[in-house]
Amino acid sequence: MADAASFPSATVLVADDDADIRDLIVGQLRQENYRLLAAANLADLRQTLRDEAVDLIVLDLNLPDGDGLSLCRELRAEGSDVQIIMVTARGSAIDRVLGLELGADDYLTKPFEPRELLVRIRNLLRRARNGPAARTGAMRYAHIGPWRVDLVQRRLVAPDDRLVMLSSAEFRLLSRFIDEPNVVLDRETLLPERRATAAFDRSIDLQISRLRHKLSSLPGGEDLILTVRGEGYVLACSVDHS
Amino acid sequence: MIRGIAGRARAFFRSMAGQIFLILTLGMSVAAIVALLVAEQTRRHDFERVRRQRVLASAIDVADRFRRDPRRIEKMMATHSIIGAAPAPEGISLNEPDGDLQSLLRARLGPQSQPEAGQVPVGLCFPDRYRSKELVAGLIDAPRPDCWVVRYTDGTGQRRAIALSFPRIAKPPSTIFNPLYLIVIVAASAGLGILVARIVATPLRRLEQAAEAFSVSLDPEEIPERGPEEVRAALSTFNLMQRRARAGFAERTQLLAAISHDLQTPLTRLRLRLELVENEELRARLLQDHQAMQTLVREGLDLASSIEAREEWSALDIDSLLTSMAEDAEELGAPVRFLSGCGGTVRVKPNALTRCIANLVDNAVRYGGSAEISCARSGGRLMIHVRDHGPGIPVDQLDQMFEPFTRGVSSQPGGRHGTGIGLTICRSLAMSFEASVRLRNADDGGLIATIDMKA
Numbered sequence: 278m279a280d281a282a283s284f285p286s287a288t289v290l291v292a293d294d295d296a297d298i299r300d301l302i303v304g305q306l307r308q309e310n311y312r313l314l315a316a317a318n319l320a321d322l323r324q325t326l327r328d329e330a331v332d333l334i335v336l337d338l339n340l341p342d343g344d345g346l347s348l349c350r351e352l353r354a355e356g357s358d359v360q361i362i363m364v365t366a367r368g369s370a371i372d373r374v375l376g377l378e379l380g381a382d383d384y385l386t387k388p389f390e391p392r393e394l395l396v397r398i399r400n401l402l403r404r405a406r407n408g409p410a411a412r413t414g415a416m417r418y419a420h421i422g423p424w425r426v427d428l429v430q431r432r433l434v435a436p437d438d439r440l441v442m443l444s445s446a447e448f449r450l451l452s453r454f455i456d457e458p459n460v461v462l463d464r465e466t467l468l469p470e471r472r473a474t475a476a477f478d479r480s481i482d483l484q485i486s487r488l489r490h491k492l493s494s495l496p497g498g499e500d501l502i503l504t505v506r507g508e509g510y511v512l513a514c515s516v517d518h519s
Numbered sequence: 520m521i522r523g524i525a526g527r528a529r530a531f532f533r534s535m536a537g538q539i540f541l542i543l544t545l546g547m548s549v550a551a552i553v554a555l556l557v558a559e560q561t562r563r564h565d566f567e568r569v570r571r572q573r574v575l576a577s578a579i580d581v582a583d584r585f586r587r588d589p590r591r592i593e594k595m596m597a598t599h600s601i602i603g604a605a606p607a608p609e610g611i612s613l614n615e616p617d618g619d620l621q622s623l624l625r626a627r628l629g630p631q632s633q634p635e636a637g638q639v640p641v642g643l644c645f646p647d648r649y650r651s652k653e654l655v656a657g658l659i660d661a662p663r664p665d666c667w668v669v670r671y672t673d674g675t676g677q678r679r680a681i682a683l684s685f686p687r688i689a690k691p692p693s694t695i696f697n698p699l700y701l702i703v704i705v706a707a708s709a710g711l712g713i714l715v716a717r718i719v720a721t722p723l724r725r726l727e728q729a730a731e732a733f734s735v736s737l738d739p740e741e742i743p744e745r746g747p748e749e750v751r752a753a754l755s756t757f758n759l760m761q762r763r764a765r766a767g768f769a770e771r772t773q774l775l776a777a778i779s780h781d782l783q784t785p786l787t788r789l790r791l792r793l794e795l796v797e798n799e800e801l802r803a804r805l806l807q808d809h810q811a812m813q814t815l816v817r818e819g820l821d822l823a824s825s826i827e828a829r830e831e832w833s834a835l836d837i838d839s840l841l842t843s844m845a846e847d848a849e850e851l852g853a854p855v856r857f858l859s860g861c862g863g864t865v866r867v868k869p870n871a872l873t874r875c876i877a878n879l880v881d882n883a884v885r886y887g888g889s890a891e892i893s894c895a896r897s898g899g900r901l902m903i904h905v906r907d908h909g910p911g912i913p914v915d916q917l918d919q920m921f922e923p924f925t926r927g928v929s930s931q932p933g934g935r936h937g938t939g940i941g942l943t944i945c946r947s948l949a950m951s952f953e954a955s956v957r958l959r960n961a962d963d964g965g966l967i968a969t970i971d972m973k974a
Contacts, residue, residue: 301791
């Protein structure tokens with residue numbers, strides 16, 4: 278509530294062909310003090326975008342007069358930086374990859390937890406306020422040393438396309454490092470969910486050592502994550518996105 | 520050793536290649552031997568004809584000379600001045616008159632000649648040479664001349680008897696029972712038999728391999744329709760069957776997918792409306808029901824998409840997958856351990872394999888209380904084992920567990936929960952990357968689920 282209250286003017290557009298769902302989502306979002314608009318099809322949606330300044334679209338993929346995916350691509354081609362959360366009944370990993378590659382910022386599968394939608398909208402709006410440059414959601418890969426990190430499928434890809442899987446904890450750590458390369462991160466930053474005990478928690482050392490082990494399976498991957506004694510860890514390389 | 524060879528021989532002759540080999544070898548050998556016998560017969564016939572021709576030529580020659588100058592010839596014959604012809608002794612009976620020769624003579628000497636002709640012992644031609652004289656050792660086996668007697672009535676009505684002698688023609692020995700011939704015939708037949716058996720068996724083998732591939736994967740490649748007409752027809756029928764089976768399966772899957780998909784919209788509405796229910800207790804119960812329905816729909820969609828399996832093949836570091844899955848489960852508090860890896864990479868569809876293992880781990884935790892993941896390579900295969908230490912499954916129900924909507928019995932811990940399609944999804948996902956899933960009870964209790972794939 279605090280976040281929403283500090284940005285009372287955010288405009289959210291809900292596009293869904295099912296009137297009930299549209300109204301119900303709008304009803305849910307109303308609690309959050311957003312300015313709310315609705316569209317039942319692509320034509321409505323385009324018209325609204327022309328008339329209003331929209332911050333975020335909750336976009337259903339299957340609209341009666343067209344595909345949400347192509348709209349997404351169009352908007353990005355025009356240079357629009359409106360935030361897009363795709364909502365779809367399709368749920369496979371391929372759709373998720375496609376949606377995110379075509380420029381959606383987040384992706385939800387129907388049926389979803391209403392609260393989850395709220396949280397994601399809030400996160401995206403906050404990210405947009407903090408800095409418009411950081412649209413990493415549209416970036417599929419981050420390059421570190423010899424590795425590519427697949428940010429969507431959450432795994433490492435070697436130059437010969439061999440896949441190395443990451444556990445959720447390892448991926449969380451790695452994406453934290455990728456967000457801030459060449460910055461020393463302390464335990465509390467790396468392990469926010471255990472902030473209180475992080476200083477004594479050895480599990481982060483274990484996770485770091487596992488991650489290092491996986492990264493060092495390629496030559497040039499050995500010294501990517503360095504220990505800074507008494508301070509924490511650092512990803513010692515530049516990160517390119519593609 | 521001997522029993523082993525006998526067993527292999529029996530297996531070979533039971534195979535089609537073996538039977539073709541046997542039939543061709545026997546048949547061709549018999550045919551070749553019969554052909555040789557016929558040739559032998561013809562040769563003997565020709566030999567007789569050549570001999571007869573000689574007799575005929577001499578007899579006609581002598582008869583001609585008699586006709587021209589009977590007096591002088593009689594004298595010359597009596598003094599043995601004509602080599603190869605002499606007066607025949609009186610009173611010889613021809614034991615084996617040569618009918619063919621007699622009719623030839625009759626044709627040449629005229630119908631009144633009443634010719635008689637036959638081979639006689641050599642002594643009759645040379646009464647003085649062979650009767651009383653002795654031979655040195657080296658000549659004992661020397662071929663003696665053939666001796667023929669021809670009698671006929673000439674144009675003046677006089678009956679003449681001539682003894683004709685010829686150098687013996689050696690009858691060439693019969694070749695048919697020469698072992699070399701027999702060996703060549705049998706060897707050639709056997710070689711041909713093996714070749715034909717190969718040619719016939721190859722497309723059948725291809726068909727068999729294709730059928731096997733079809734039994735493991737629902738999406739195998741079609742067999743190229745090559746070879747002779749009948750083989751092509753069989754392969755094309757097989758491909759057609761394969762397409763039909765796949766189409767039927769796809770239809771069923773699409774139906775499931777369509778139903779599951781269409782249920783998502785009302786479920787979304789329902790979920791959003793549930794936020795409006797104010798009675799907390801009622802809301803909690805409704806949410807539970809909603810969750811159950813949603814799980815079913817999601818698994819239905821998963822099952823449908825698992826069969827389509829549009830995912831790309833990738834090389835995957837197998838141990839990184841297994842350790843990550845164990846760590847993720849541990850993080851969520853599930854008792855899952857990674858026991859041993861097998862190193863290296865394997866070509867799979869990574870998301871399908873991940874989901875497949877996850878389902879097995881879920882089952883192990885739900886029905887067995889814990890899960891242990893291990894990996895082993897043997898004989899070109901890679902096997903991922905997920906084992907629990909639960910009660911296991913009665914042997915007669917093991918196969919049934921892969922059928923959709925089959926669940927552990929309700930008396931089991933965790934029984935009667937879940938949708939009952941976890942293993943079905945697992946199996947069809949495994950098929951999509953050409954692996955198979957098996958269940959078996961461990962000797963010391965618990966269930967072992969194994970994903971078996973090409974290493």
